[in-house]
Amino acid sequence: MIPFEMVEPSSLQEAVGMLDPQDPAIRPVAGGTALMLMMKAGVFAPSRLVCLHRIEPRYSRIALTGSGELQIGAMATLSEVEHDANVAARLPALKRALRRLSNPRVRNVARVGGALAHGDPHMDLPPVLTALGARVTIVGPKGERVLPLERLYSGYYETVLEKNELITTATVPSLNGRKSAYMKVTLRSADDWPALGVAVSFKLQNGAIRDPVIVVSAATEKVTRMTSTEKVLQGAAPDDATLARAGDAAVAEASILADAHGSAAYKRELLRVYMRRAVRQALADDAQRVQS
Amino acid sequence: MNQVGRDIPRLEVRAKVTGRADYTHNLRLPGMLYGKVFRATVPHGRIRSIDTQAARELPGVYRVVTGEDIRKLIPEPYYGPAFHDQPILALDKVRYVGEPVAAVLAGDPHVAELAVQLILAEYDELPAVYDEVAAMQPDTLVHDVLRPAGTFADLKHLQGRKGTNVALDYHLRRGDADKAFAAADRVIEHTFKTQQCLHLPFEPHVAIAEPGDDRLTIYTSNQTPSFVRIEIARLFGWPENHVRVKVPYLGGGYGSKVYVKLEALVAALAMLVRRPVKIALTMEEQFYMITKHPTTFRIKSGVDKEGRLVARSCAVYWNGGAYADIGPRVTQKSGFTAAGPYDIDNVSIDSYALYTNRTPAGALRGFGVPQLVWAYESHTDLIARELGVDPVEFRRKNLLRDGRPQASGTVLQDAAIGEVLDALAVRIGWNKPFDRGSGTLRRGRGIAIGFKASISPTTSVAVVNVSADGSVYLYKSTVDMGQGSDTAFAQIVGEVLDVKAEDVRVVAPDTDITPYDMGTLGSRSLFHMGTAVRLAAEDARAKLRALATEAGLPQGTNYPPAEIFKKRYGMQAGNVIGTASYVPNYKPPDPQTGLSDNVTPFWMVGGAAAEVEVDTETGHVRILRLVNAADCGKPINPGVARTQLSGAAIMQLGFTMSEAMHLDGGQITNASLADYKIPGIGDIPPMENELVAAEQHSGPFGAKGLGESGTFGVSPAIANAIHDAVGVRITELPITAEAVLRALRVKAGQPLDDE
Numbered sequence A: 001m002i003p004f005e006m007v008e009p010s011s012l013q014e015a016v017g018m019l020d021p022q023d024p025a026i027r028p029v030a031g032g033t034a035l036m037l038m039m040k041a042g043v044f045a046p047s048r049l050v051c052l053h054r055i056e057p058r059y060s061r062i063a064l065t066g067s068g069e070l071q072i073g074a075m076a077t078l079s080e081v082e083h084d085a086n087v088a089a090r091l092p093a094l095k096r097a098l099r100r101l102s103n104p105r106v107r108n109v110a111r112v113g114g115a116l117a118h119g120d121p122h123m124d125l126p127p128v129l130t131a132l133g134a135r136v137t138i139v140g141p142k143g144e145r146v147l148p149l150e151r152l153y154s155g156y157y158e159t160v161l162e163k164n165e166l167i168t169t170a171t172v173p174s175l176n177g178r179k180s181a182y183m184k185v186t187l188r189s190a191d192d193w194p195a196l197g198v199a200v201s202f203k204l205q206n207g208a209i210r211d212p213v214i215v216v217s218a219a220t221e222k223v224t225r226m227t228s229t230e231k232v233l234q235g236a237a238p239d240d241a242t243l244a245r246a247g248d249a250a251v252a253e254a255s256i257l258a259d260a261h262g263s264a265a266y267k268r269e270l271l272r273v274y275m276r277r278a279v280r281q282a283l284a285d286d287a288q289r290v291q292s
Numbered sequence B: 001m002n003q004v005g006r007d008i009p010r011l012e013v014r015a016k017v018t019g020r021a022d023y024t025h026n027l028r029l030p031g032m033l034y035g036k037v038f039r040a041t042v043p044h045g046r047i048r049s050i051d052t053q054a055a056r057e058l059p060g061v062y063r064v065v066t067g068e069d070i071r072k073l074i075p076e077p078y079y080g081p082a083f084h085d086q087p088i089l090a091l092d093k094v095r096y097v098g099e100p101v102a103a104v105l106a107g108d109p110h111v112a113e114l115a116v117q118l119i120l121a122e123y124d125e126l127p128a129v130y131d132e133v134a135a136m137q138p139d140t141l142v143h144d145v146l147r148p149a150g151t152f153a154d155l156k157h158l159q160g161r162k163g164t165n166v167a168l169d170y171h172l173r174r175g176d177a178d179k180a181f182a183a184a185d186r187v188i189e190h191t192f193k194t195q196q197c198l199h200l201p202f203e204p205h206v207a208i209a210e211p212g213d214d215r216l217t218i219y220t221s222n223q224t225p226s227f228v229r230i231e232i233a234r235l236f237g238w239p240e241n242h243v244r245v246k247v248p249y250l251g252g253g254y255g256s257k258v259y260v261k262l263e264a265l266v267a268a269l270a271m272l273v274r275r276p277v278k279i280a281l282t283m284e285e286q287f288y289m290i291t292k293h294p295t296t297f298r299i300k301s302g303v304d305k306e307g308r309l310v311a312r313s314c315a316v317y318w319n320g321g322a323y324a325d326i327g328p329r330v331t332q333k334s335g336f337t338a339a340g341p342y343d344i345d346n347v348s349i350d351s352y353a354l355y356t357n358r359t360p361a362g363a364l365r366g367f368g369v370p371q372l373v374w375a376y377e378s379h380t381d382l383i384a385r386e387l388g389v390d391p392v393e394f395r396r397k398n399l400l401r402d403g404r405p406q407a408s409g410t411v412l413q414d415a416a417i418g419e420v421l422d423a424l425a426v427r428i429g430w431n432k433p434f435d436r437g438s439g440t441l442r443r444g445r446g447i448a449i450g451f452k453a454s455i456s457p458t459t460s461v462a463v464v465n466v467s468a469d470g471s472v473y474l475y476k477s478t479v480d481m482g483q484g485s486d487t488a489f490a491q492i493v494g495e496v497l498d499v500k501a502e503d504v505r506v507v508a509p510d511t512d513i514t515p516y517d518m519g520t521l522g523s524r525s526l527f528h529m530g531t532a533v534r535l536a537a538e539d540a541r542a543k544l545r546a547l548a549t550e551a552g553l554p555q556g557t558n559y560p561p562a563e564i565f566k567k568r569y570g571m572q573a574g575n576v577i578g579t580a581s582y583v584p585n586y587k588p589p590d591p592q593t594g595l596s597d598n599v600t601p602f603w604m605v606g607g608a609a610a611e612v613e614v615d616t617e618t619g620h621v622r623i624l625r626l627v628n629a630a631d632c633g634k635p636i637n638p639g640v641a642r643t644q645l646s647g648a649a650i651m652q653l654g655f656t657m658s659e660a661m662h663l664d665g666g667q668i669t670n671a672s673l674a675d676y677k678i679p680g681i682g683d684i685p686p687m688e689n690e691l692v693a694a695e696q697h698s699g700p701f702g703a704k705g706l707g708e709s710g711t712f713g714v715s716p717a718i719a720n721a722i723h724d725a726v727g728v729r730i731t732e733l734p735i736t737a738e739a740v741l742r743a744l745r746v747k748a749g750q751p752l753d754d755e
C-alpha cells in the first residue's frame, strides 16, 4: 500500500470542502469496510481519504419525524439501524434484511452512507430501501438536494453523486399499511453475497394490489425498478395466476447478467420464483414481524 | 490412571486461545528482508525477457531476483518429492498462471509489493492444456524433460513417460475383467468428475530462512520438516546437518504444507543476499501454490443375476497441474482402492497422473480417496437403483470383509467396513419411514462408504527423555497443525511410563533436536509415529529398570524414577533416553499386474449418511442431517477423534456444495475468499459423529489414523440423497443449486438455456 493522507474534518461542510470534484484519488470514508477491500485488492489507491467519523453527531442519528418518516443519518452504523426500536416496529423488511447482511463484525462498522454510496448492485440496503420509497439527502458545495434512492444509481458501481457530494440522510416514509418484503438469494454459502435480490412493497385494497414497487438487484447491473412488472400487478389479486404473470413480466423486463453466482438463464428462473415468493412473504405480513 | 482413552482437551489449546502460541507468521529476525513474488500471467510460455529495472530502482528495494540469478547459486534449482520438476523461480518457461517468476526483497513488505507491480515480463506464448483427459494426448507437452526424484522408497519406480504428459500411470489387473463383463447379466457404466479446489488453511504458507556460513536455519509452516531439511541440503550439496528446520504450531495444513513449498525460495534468496528472508503468502496467493486434483473417473461394473458385483473397471485421470508435487503417489495409492470396498473378483484399474497448465495439485485431506469415493459410491447407488435393490442391502451383499483379499491382493484386516455401514444405517434410520416432503420441497436420504490404504513404507523415529525428577520429554518431528497429535502422543507416553499426559513435554519439531519423520500426512502419524513413540517409551522404561538395578535397588520394586536417579547419581542428575523407530513392512506392487499382498499397514474406513431437502423450483439443497462414522480402531482420545471426524466432513461439505476454482483461459477468475466460498457457520448442518467399536491390532494401543476418514462418504451421500429426493443424478462436483435445477429441468423435458 502506498502512503496516503487521512484527514478527519469535524463538520460536514469542512468534509465537503476537502473533497475534490476532479480527483478520483480523493474519497470520503465512512466505515471503510468496502473501501479497504478495494485498496487491498489494488483497485483503489487513494491520495487522500476524508474520514467522516468526526462530523456532527446528528448525522449518526436515527429519528422519527412528526409525519412518521424515519430519518436515518448517513453515519449511523448498520447495527444501530438493525437494533433501532422504530425500525423493528415499523419496517420489518428492513430489519430482516439487516440481520442477514454480512455479519455482525461488518454491521458494527459499516455505515448507512457507505452502504448506499458504494453502488455495488449486490448490496442489500439499496433494493430494500428503494422498495420502501426512501429518499436520500445529498450535500455538496452548492447546497442540498434530495433524490429518490432509485435515482441514485447510474450503473455498475456508479452513482449520480459528484465527487464532492456526501449523502447525509436516508428518509424512509411511513409504510401506512403497505406490505413489504425483501428476499435475498444466496447460492454458494449462507453468508454469500446475493445472486439475486427482490424487494417489493404494495398496498392491498379489497383484495387487490395497489401502487406496487418492485425492485431487482444483484443479478442486474444496478438496482432496478421494474415498472412493467408493477403494471402487471397493479389492481390484480395476488393469486397464482397473477404472480405467474408477474414472474414472466419480471423475466422479460430485467437484464439479468451471468457471473460467478450462476448463468443468466438460471437467475432468470430464480427471478420468476422469487418474484412470487416476495409478494407472498409481504402478504404474510404478520408473520414477518421479526423478534429482536 | 489410564492415559489412553482419556478425553482430555488438546494440550496446546490454552496457549492458542490466549494468543501465546508461536506461529511462523509472528517471527521477525534482526536484519530480515521481506520477499514478494512476481507471478506469471500466461498459462504456458517461453520467457523472452524479464525487465526488473523499475523495480530495482524503487527506493527501499534491496534486490530483485530471477530464476537465472538462482541458477548461478544452485546449478540445478529444481525440487519436488516425486520429480525434481519445479524450479525455485521459473526458468526458460512458465507453466501456469501464478507461477513464481521473480522475487523482490525489501525491508518493508509494502515496498516489495509495490515493486513487484513494476516488473515486466514478456513471453512467447505456447498452446496450453487444462483438462486431464485432453492431456492424455501428447499434442501439448507441459514438460520437455522429466526428472524422477528417487527420494521415497515407494516412488523409486517413477520414470515418467517421455513425450507425454503422464507423470505416472498405475495399472492393476486382478482376475479377468473383460471376460467377466462378457459373462455378466448387466454391465453399467458412468463417468464422474471433480473440480479443482484448495486447502485454504487460516494460516497461509510462510517461511523464513536465516543464513550462516554454508548453513541455514529455516523457520516454516510445514508438515514435513525432515523432508525439507534433506531437500534443501540436496539443493545446496550440503550434509543434512547444515540445514536446521524449525516448525512451531501450524494454523492448519490439510496437505497444503507437505514437502517443499516456500522453503527452497527463501533459502536461495537468503543465501544470495546473506540476510534473513521471510515470505508470507496472502490468502489470495494460496490459489497459486497447491490445490486438489480435478479428476475424471470412468467406472464400469458387471453384475450377475444374483446382484453380485463380478467385475469392475476403473479409469481415473488425475489433473496434476504444472508440477507433479506428490500427485504420482496420490495416483498410485488411491489407485489401489479405486474399485471401492467391495468383494469383486475381476478388477481392472488404470490411474494416470497428468501434467496440465494449472496450479499444481497435491495432497488434500483424503489423498485422492474422496474423488474416488465420489465416483464409486455414486455409481454403486445407481446400480442398486437400476436393479431395484435397496442401496444399503446391495452394499451389504457385496461388501469386502476381513479376511478377503482387496483388489490389490492385500487381505483385509481390522477394517470395520460393515460396522461403519451399519452404524450409518442405524443412525439415519434407513429402514424407518420419514417425511418425504411435499409440493416443491422434497426430501431424500443417501449413504456412502469408502476406505483408504495408508502410506507405506515410511519411517518414524521418536525419542523419550526421562529427566532426573521423573518428568518426561518427547521428541518427534510430527507437526501438530491442530489435529491433536501432540496430545495423543503424550497420552501414549503417559500410558507406558505411568505419568499424566499433561505432564509430558512434547517438543516442537526442530531438525537439530527432533529425530526423523517422513511427514505429517495421510493420517499416518498416530499409527506410524504413535508406534515409534510407544516403543521409545517402552525403551525408556526398560532403561529405567536397568538403572535401578545398576543403583542397587532390588528387582521388581516400584521406585519412582526420581529416587532411582538420586540413588544412582547421588543427586538430582542424569537422564534416561529411550529411542525407537518404526517402519512397517511393504511389498511394492508388481509392475505388470499392480498386485501386492502387502500394500498397507492398516485400512482407514469412513462413511456418511445424509438427509436432504431439495427445492424443486430453485435446485437449492438443504442438508437436514449429516451422519459421519469411521473406524479409527480404539481411539486414544475419543473427543479429539470425533472433532477430526466432523472437521473432515465439514471440509468435504465445502468441496461438495460450493468450492470450485474457475478457470478462464488459464486464469483463475475467483482467487479470493469473496468468490471462492467455503462453508460458513450458517452452512453447517446438524451432524452426528460416531466412532464404531473396533480395534487395530497392529496399532498403538489398538488405534489408527482418522484425520481423513470423515471426508470419504460426504459427497456421494449427498448426491445419493438428492437422487432419492427428486430422481436426478449429479455427476460433477460441486453440487450447485443451478446444477440441480438444470438436471430437474432436463428430466422434465424443459432444459434451461446454456447462457
Ligand SMILES: Cc1cc2nc3c(=O)[nH]c(=O)nc-3n(C[C@H](O)[C@H](O)[C@H](O)COP(=O)(O)OP(=O)(O)OC[C@H]3O[C@@H](n4cnc5c(N)ncnc54)[C@H](O)[C@@H]3O)c2cc1C
Residues within 6 Å of the ligand: A027, A028, A029, A030, A031, A032, A033, A034, A035, A036, A037, A052, A074, A100, A101, A102, A103, A106, A109, A110, A111, A112, A113, A114, A115, A116, A117, A118, A122, A123, A124, A125, A161, A165, A166, A167, A168, A191, A192, A193, A194
Ligand atoms: C465480509 C463482507 C461481507 C459483506 N456482505 C454484504 C452483504 O451480504 N450485503 C450487503 O449489502 N453488503 C455486504 N457487505 C458490504 C458492506 O455492506 C459495505 O462494505 C458497507 O455497507 C460499506 O459501508 P462503509 O461505511 O464501510 O463504507 P466505506 O467503505 O467507508 O465506503 C464505501 C463507499 O462509499 C463512499 N461513502 C461512504 N460514506 C459516504 C457518504 N456519506 N456519502 C457519499 N459517499 C460515501 C466511500 O467513498 C466509498 O466509495 C459486505 C462487506 C464485507 C467486508
